[in-house]
Amino acid sequence: xxxxxxxxxxxxxxxxxxxxxxxxxxxxxxxxxxxxxxxxxxxxxxxxxxxxxxxxxxxxxxxxxxxxxxxxxxxxxxxxxxxxxxxxxxxxxxx
Amino acid sequence: xxxxxxxxxxxxxxxxxxxxxxxxxxxxxxxxxxxxxxxxxxxxxxxxxxxxxxxxxxxxxxxxxxxxxxxxxxxxxxxxxxxxxxxxxxxxxxxxxxxxxxxxxxxxxxxxxxxxxxxxxxxxxxxxx
Numbered sequence: 001x002x003x004x005x006x007x008x009x010x011x012x013x014x015x016x017x018x019x020x021x022x023x024x025x026x027x028x029x030x031x032x033x034x035x036x037x038x039x040x041x042x043x044x045x046x047x048x049x050x051x052x053x054x055x056x057x058x059x060x061x062x063x064x065x066x067x068x069x070x071x072x073x074x075x076x077x078x079x080x081x082x083x084x085x086x087x088x089x090x091x092x093x094x095x
Numbered sequence: 096x097x098x099x100x101x102x103x104x105x106x107x108x109x110x111x112x113x114x115x116x117x118x119x120x121x122x123x124x125x126x127x128x129x130x131x132x133x134x135x136x137x138x139x140x141x142x143x144x145x146x147x148x149x150x151x152x153x154x155x156x157x158x159x160x161x162x163x164x165x166x167x168x169x170x171x172x173x174x175x176x177x178x179x180x181x182x183x184x185x186x187x188x189x190x191x192x193x194x195x196x197x198x199x200x201x202x203x204x205x206x207x208x209x210x211x212x213x214x215x216x217x218x219x220x221x222x223x224x
Contacts, residue, residue: 001208008212091221093102095137 001093006048013052021059024070042072056082098129100218103139107156113142116224117159124167132170132214140178143203164202172206173199
């Protein structure tokens with residue numbers, strides 16, 4: 001979705017929170033459960049000029065994940081700043 | 096008067112989202128707001144299956160979508176890739192993959208995500224259900 005929106009000249013920010021942060025965690029091998037390794041597509045975000053990639057700091061802490069274990073460079077954000085961040089967006093989609 | 100794009104990611108019946116989206120669209124259209132389009136994505140694409148048979152004493156959401164679309168000229172767009180993997184396919188796509196069945200028909204349209212981007216940029220608001 002982010003790539004498609006970016007293709008249509010929308011300015012896109014991506015935010016990972018709650019269990020969504022597991023999508024960025026390395027190492028992972030989804031093929032062992034017959035799932036697609038689409039985490040490999042996250043580095044493509046950079047090539048679509050999507051550089052605003054945020055991760056909820058509390059979501060990482062709650063799951064014992066270090067930022068160094070994530071497969072792309074991200075900006076950490078405090079949960080409390082989330083509502084202001086979302087309020088500053090023109091449109092929000094949640095998956 | 097405001098213009099809206101609706102993004103429906105909830106399946107019919109298993110959750111309330113799709114029905115709420117319908118009620119919102121109807122209320123907005125009746126109040127002379129414009130619904131530029133309703134985009135069905137993820138499990139929301141199941142709303143587009145014409146093979147749904149609703150018990151006669153229950154609300155027929157599929158028929159309601161059709162009527163809404165016809166009455167207020169609201170485009171009903173279904174993401175082709177999200178729909179295809181859920182068995183919601185057009186006659187053309189079914190034929191191409193040698194599948195004897197199809198379930199997506201007018202007024203629902205099979206489109207790509209680019210249509211959503213276009214809808215959003217032409218609307219005041221995006222609402223997700």
